[in-house]
Each structure stands twice: as C-alpha cells, then as structure tokens.
Amino acid sequence: MFELFLKCERVWRYPAMGGPPISLDWAQVSPLADGLGVPWDRDTIDLMQAMETEAARIWTAEWKRKNPPKTTPG
Incomplete structure (x- = not known):
C-alpha cells in the first residue's frame, strides 16, 4: 500500500x-x-485517504511555518 502512495508523488x-x-x-x-x-x-x-490526510497536514504546517502571515506595523 505504501508503495502505491509513494508512486502518487x-x-x-x-x-x-x-x-x-x-x-x-x-x-x-x-x-x-x-x-x-x-x-x-x-x-x-x-488507507490511501488516511495517508493523504496526514501528508497534507504536514505539508500545510510546513508551508505555514515558512510563509507566516504578513503583519501590518502599528
């Protein structure tokens, strides 16, 4: 199953x-x-949906960490 998930990259x-x-x-x-x-x-x-959900959660958290929201001075 994991092989299928890896092939979906x-x-x-x-x-x-x-x-x-x-x-x-x-x-x-x-x-x-x-x-x-x-x-x-x-x-x-x-199983694929479970792996998809977890991978998306990790990628989203990493993206948010690298791209914090812009704040306005004030």
Whole structure:
C-alpha cells in the first residue's frame, strides 16, 4: 500500500495561487493501483485517504511555518 502512495508523488493537486498540495487527484490514483497490482477496494481507498490526510497536514504546517502571515506595523 505504501508503495502505491509513494508512486502518487506526481498526482497531487495544488491550489491555483500556490501553496501546499491539497489532495490527491483520485482519477489518476486508480490506474496507478491497477498498474501496480494493488486491489482498488474500500480498504485501499481508506488507507490511501488516511495517508493523504496526514501528508497534507504536514505539508500545510510546513508551508505555514515558512510563509507566516504578513503583519501590518502599528
């Protein structure tokens, strides 16, 4: 399962104005699973969503740390 997640490194969706990845492009994940011989079932989807959620949380926290909100003097 983790191999499938690693192979999805190029199928993340990004916001139009820049920022951290927001989600996997699920239309591209299923063919990757088929190609790797990973069954595309509820268990696979649940595990992939859990990994996706955690990765997005980490990337968002890192992006916010590197891009703090601008403050106005005053």
